[in-house]
Amino acid sequence: MQWYKQAQAAEQVGDWDTAISLVSARAECFSADYSAHDNHLWHMDLLVRAERFDQLTELAVSDVHACRRLNRALYERGMETELRNRAGDGDRGALYHLVRWLHGAGRPQEACRAVELLAPEDEYAHHILAGLRTPTSEAR
Template sequence: MWFEQAEEAERAQDWDTAIALVSARAECYSDDHNLHGNHLWHMDLLAGAGRFPELTELARTDPHARRRLNRALRDRRMEPALRRRAEQGDRDALYVFVRLLCTTDRVREARLAVQEIDPDNAYALGIVESHRPG
């Protein structure tokens, strides 16, 4: 019953209700796949609600929150926030930021960002190189 209520609240964008219902039944890295799935759903709900401060706090220790926050920042084209996160050492934020720049035809800007933020990061450089004009 709670599941259907949470789904309905999410559809209605009643974020407080949906988050309360799901978070009460969520556990990061649980052996119970339902609890872990609810944890991922909880992160999605926080992103959908635009609760970036909560996601940012959770992202300090929770890789799922960190990745979901970075994707939400990308989806909302919040490039300065992604760049800040990358500059603070969040490699996932760097990769998301660089991909965003590359997929919006700003490969030169992406290359410069990698040089400024983490010039020895082979993976980030590989993202840039994979978007070079043919």
């Protein structure tokens, strides 16, 4: 487990190349080996912390964890344009984050327009909008 301690130390000092290299070598998506799967999730998190969105975007084409982590990172950083682009390309997770972000930014009409424009028949997107319109949220 020497590699693990080295990866943690590299992560703590922001040596992303070393940390990513050590962790990705032992990472496997949907592995039966829970350690390999945990390392995969750690790898995705390291890519976000290193702000390697291009790498995550490439991985997100075929890796659900990369896709989810990328969309969450874009949401957390308020990267509206990137979320909108991903949603426009058919990424429903990006759409859901975009809707929440727009509503949280005080732009609920834009959130509604995004759903109507990008996925008018997506029931879950409408469910999110309905949940954001509750009397409790309007009273805040």
